[in-house]
Amino acid sequence: MSHAHPSSASSPNFQLIFNNALKAYEKRTRSDLLAHPLAAQLQGCDSPGAILAVIHQQVQGLHQSQRADERLTKWLNPTVNVLFTFSATLGEGVGLVFSPAKVIFAGAGILLLAAMDVRASQDTLIDIFERMENFFQRLEVYTEVSPTPEIIDIIVKIMVEVLSILGIATKEIKQSRTSE
Template identity: 85%
Template sequence: MSHSHSTPAPSPNFQLIFNSALKEYEKRTKRDLLAHPLVAQLQSCDSSSDILAVIHQQLQGLHQSQRADERLTKWLDPIVNVLFAFSGALGEGVGLVFSPAKVIFAGFGVLLSTARDVRASQDTLIDIFERMENFFQRLEIYTEVSPTPEMIDIIMKIMVEVLSILGIATKEMKQGRTSE
């Protein structure tokens, strides 16, 4: 994001909201996302390309064909780029010891590894990611403007909702109900 002035501070209750979303994720998936090794691996990433490389590692073994590989990976760029830019908009002043976007990326990794472990339907996984890709492509324009306090609040809500979607999808996949 190009900033001509300082980024507005996010709402002080973001930490509470995001922590609540993490607890809900753990309740659904039976996994503490902050303790997942992917979070530590992602925290050392300082560019969207580094993050993409880590997520691509999670995709290994999930697809059997070049076509499936393309369908499973085309969603990555817009989602990672927008969330990474949004994380930058939130700045390090969110009062969290971790980057919310990087925790969300770990959630993507957990979903992908769950899909691999349960041999879930690739078509369902692709459908989830394509819907998210369409949403994030529409948000991409907002990564090019300096955020207002209202935008910061919306960005925080989006991050919480994405984490919630990942928790629900991971839970359903574990239970073999991905067709729903």
């Protein structure tokens, strides 16, 4: 796939959209995604494999059962690969400190950490992540074509929505932990 960059006219729009998504995430979860230690770990990742290693490290010990760990993390491979490619399509240099894929995976890691020791939350997470996996497997075809401005707009919207879903899920899990 060629890694075309959005035109300079669309870059500020992308930056504004993504910054607004980060603010919405922070408002929902009361945590600054970019300031989280997991975000710092992901910043140094330069491949899908490196992102996968950091996320897998976060979930080690989340369950005692290897089967449960596999159910909780099997969504990672297709999702990381597609989002990493989408992020490269958008270009790392659009004025953002952090690539969109890395921000999304920081959000996913924080969500996994929030769900520790909350069995019902883990089952819900598995359902959410399985749905994400199916969704991203269907989007893989778009990583194999040269992006048009329309595809880039769709990619931006998808990445913002994924971040929004992670923020909502994290907020709900934190609230359920507090009420318990």
